[in-house]
Amino acid sequence: MRRSGMGMGILVSLTIALMSTAALARSAAFKNNIYDPGQLKPVDSALRVRVGEPAPDFTLPAITGEHITLSRFRGSKNVVLSFVPAAWTPVCSDQWPGYNIVKDLFDARDAVLLGITVDTIPSLFAWTQQMGELWFPVLSDFWPHGEVADTFGVLRSNGTAERAIFIIDKAGIIRSIMVGDINKRPPLEDLIRELDKLGDS
Amino acid sequence: MGHKKAHTTLYLIAVIASLLFLDAQAFGFKTPQNGDVLPDINIPVPHNETERDYLGIKGGKFFQIPRIKAAVVIMEIFSMYCPYCQREAPEVNRLYKLIEDDPGLRGKIKLIGLGIGNSTFEVEVFKKNYGVPFPLFADKDFRFHEAFGEVRTPYFIGVKINADQSHQVFYSKLGGFGRAEEFLKLAVRLSGLYEGGAP
Numbered sequence: 433m434r435r436s437g438m439g440m441g442i443l444v445s446l447t448i449a450l451m452s453t454a455a456l457a458r459s460a461a462f463k464n465n466i467y468d469p470g471q472l473k474p475v476d477s478a479l480r481v482r483v484g485e486p487a488p489d490f491t492l493p494a495i496t497g498e499h500i501t502l503s504r505f506r507g508s509k510n511v512v513l514s515f516v517p518a519a520w521t522p523v524c525s526d527q528w529p530g531y532n533i534v535k536d537l538f539d540a541r542d543a544v545l546l547g548i549t550v551d552t553i554p555s556l557f558a559w560t561q562q563m564g565e566l567w568f569p570v571l572s573d574f575w576p577h578g579e580v581a582d583t584f585g586v587l588r589s590n591g592t593a594e595r596a597i598f599i600i601d602k603a604g605i606i607r608s609i610m611v612g613d614i615n616k617r618p619p620l621e622d623l624i625r626e627l628d629k630l631g632d633s
Numbered sequence: 634m635g636h637k638k639a640h641t642t643l644y645l646i647a648v649i650a651s652l653l654f655l656d657a658q659a660f661g662f663k664t665p666q667n668g669d670v671l672p673d674i675n676i677p678v679p680h681n682e683t684e685r686d687y688l689g690i691k692g693g694k695f696f697q698i699p700r701i702k703a704a705v706v707i708m709e710i711f712s713m714y715c716p717y718c719q720r721e722a723p724e725v726n727r728l729y730k731l732i733e734d735d736p737g738l739r740g741k742i743k744l745i746g747l748g749i750g751n752s753t754f755e756v757e758v759f760k761k762n763y764g765v766p767f768p769l770f771a772d773k774d775f776r777f778h779e780a781f782g783e784v785r786t787p788y789f790i791g792v793k794i795n796a797d798q799s800h801q802v803f804y805s806k807l808g809g810f811g812r813a814e815e816f817l818k819l820a821v822r823l824s825g826l827y828e829g830g831a832p
Contacts (some may be wrong), residue, residue, distance in 0.1 A: 459715035459786050530714035531756065533762050564716050617714070619773075621754035 459526065465562070467520050474613040480585030483609055487511075487600045490580045491569035492548065495557045500546065500569050506604045509559055510543040510630055512623065513598040515586050517614055519551040519559035527595075527617050528570075529563045534620065540569075541627040542602075546571055548594050550578040586611060599626050664764045664782035669697055671779035671792060676747075676770050684768040688743065698792060699800040703743040705824045710747050710781060710788040711769075713759040718787045722763035728813040729766050734765075738817075741826065745770065749778035749786065771815040793824040 481488065490503040505511050516527055528547055539546055545568040549556060553572045560570050573580045573593070581587040586594040597618065599608035608626040612618045648812035665671055675695035679685050689702020698706055709725060725744070732738045744767040748756040753771040760769050772778055781788075784807060791804030803823040810816035821827060 459712065459717055526712070526714045526750070529716045529719070532716075534758060535721055537758075562716065564719070595708070617750070619752045619755065620713075620758065621752060627776075 441516075459529070465520060466525060469521060472614050475594060475611055476530065476588040476590075476614075477586050477611075479611065480583065481598075481606055483606055485606055486604050487598065487606050488580075488583045489604075490583065492573055492580060493553060494569045494571050495553055495560060496569065498569075500571055502546075502600070503604065505544060505600075505602075508603055510541065510602055510627065511582075511600040512538070512543055512545045512595075512627070513519070513600070514545060514547050515581060515584075515593040515596040515598075516547065516549050517588070517592040517595060519549055519555050525559070525562070528560070528566065530617075530620060531568065532563060532566050535567045537624055538563065541624075541630065543599075543627055543630075544568065548573050548580065548593070550574055550581060550587070550591060588614075597623055597626075599623075599630070601630055639730065649790075662779050662782050664784050664788075665785070665790065667802055669802045669805075670800060671703055671790075671802065674777050674780050676745075676777075677769055679770075680698050681768075684712060687744070688768060698745070699782050699794050699798055701743055701745070701794065703741060703794060704826055705742040705820060706792045706794060707742065707820060708745050708747060708790050708792070710749055710778070710790070711759070712749050712757045712783055712786050713751050715786045719763070722759075722765065723808065724813050726763065727815060728810075731813055731817050733766075735819065738821075742817075742820065747772050747777045747781075750775055769771065791820050791824060793826075802824060 468573065487502060489501065489503045491499050494500050514528070514531065531545060531547075547566070547568055547570045549570075550573045551559070552574045556570055556572055560566055577594065578587040578591060581593040584596070586596040586597060588594060594611050595614045595616075595618065596612070597608070597610040598606055603606050608629060610618060610622065610626070662672065675697065678690055678693055678696055679688070681773045685691070685822050688696070689697045690700060698708065707728070709718075725746075729744050732742045732744070746765065746767065746769040748759065750767055751759070752773045755774075756769045756771045759765065770777075777781075778784070787809060788807050789804065789810055790801050790802060793803050794800045803825075804820060
């Protein structure tokens with residue numbers, strides 16, 4: 433009896449978990465354009481950097497045609513790196529459009545945002561066009577494939593990136609790492625709270 | 634005994650696997666259509682006194698939409714993360730202003746928004762960014778969204794609330810509603826707000 437109750441508990445928990453994540457990416461902006469990969473292993477990589485270490489420098493092409501080098505912000509801006517797994521997938525399509533309306537929150541914390549995926553520039557360009565005009569650079573870590581994601585330790589075994597956020601201060605030091613469940617969008621307040629900590633030091 | 638255990642395990646696996654292919658509608662949650670009643674959801678009573686006054690909700694921790702003091706409620710199911718919701722926000726605000734500026738409609742038609750998958754913080758960001766003048770409610774765990782059949786966003790539902798507290802949906806549609814003036818006329822007509830004579 434106790435065992436069957438436990439089984440039912442597991443069943444109910446699984447049902448709630450499945451239904452809650454299936455509900456993401458429901459904006460009509462992406463209707464019929466989203467490939468749903470289903471439930472994925474929450475995290476599928478091992479970090480190669482730690483809080484307190486200097487962030488590995490990189491240069492990546494942006495969809496605007498320019499190349500962005502991380503170290504160019506050193507001494508002037510805090511940097512938020514937002515890795516998302518892949519273009520045209522459910523949760524990712526539901527993340528950056530939110531960041532797009534909170535430039536003021538980043539500005540108030542002297543921070544810039546860099547969005548990164550392992551997709552090609554044309555794919556990223558087409559995908560982000562659905563989001564409206566983004567105020568932050570969108571970078572392609574396509575070739576050498578996922579090299580930057582791998583350097584940070586957020587390249588998954590299938591070649592996509594984790595849903596991860598790195599906060600790097602003006603001295604180029606990693607101050608916060610958030611590698612979340614790939615199936616869920618991280619709450620905005622978590623990111624803002626971490627950014628606020630930079631001001632405390 | 635061993636066989637029985639194996640059968641139970643297989644049964645559980647089969648049920649869980651089948652759940653992978655089900656959505657909210659398969660669990661009996663369907664999007665209310667014209668003539669339907671709303672799903673029975675409990676919304677937290679706002680802390681903000683102005684919003685409580687607007688809704689005409691007094692006391693309690695939760696309320697149901699038909700308890701709102703209005704003849705018509707127009708609800709928007711939205712998300713802070715939805716580009717179309719962001720684009721529509723100024724027009725929805727204009728709808729609110731048209732209603733509030735019309736002495737014949739003010740107090741009779743009320744607006745609310747449900748921010749699906751949004752935390753309270755995220756709903757507040759949306760409210761502040763777009764200067765949304767009507768109450769918005771967070772649905773962080775997608776419970777309201779599930780109850781409404783997991784619609785895409787933005788989704789608008791118009792509800793006529795009768796004097797006896799019964800209610801019927803008269804508008805249920807995905808996407809923006811176009812120009813606020815035309816939508817307001819449509820809502821007044823479809824809801825039968827002025828049946829029995831205009832005020």
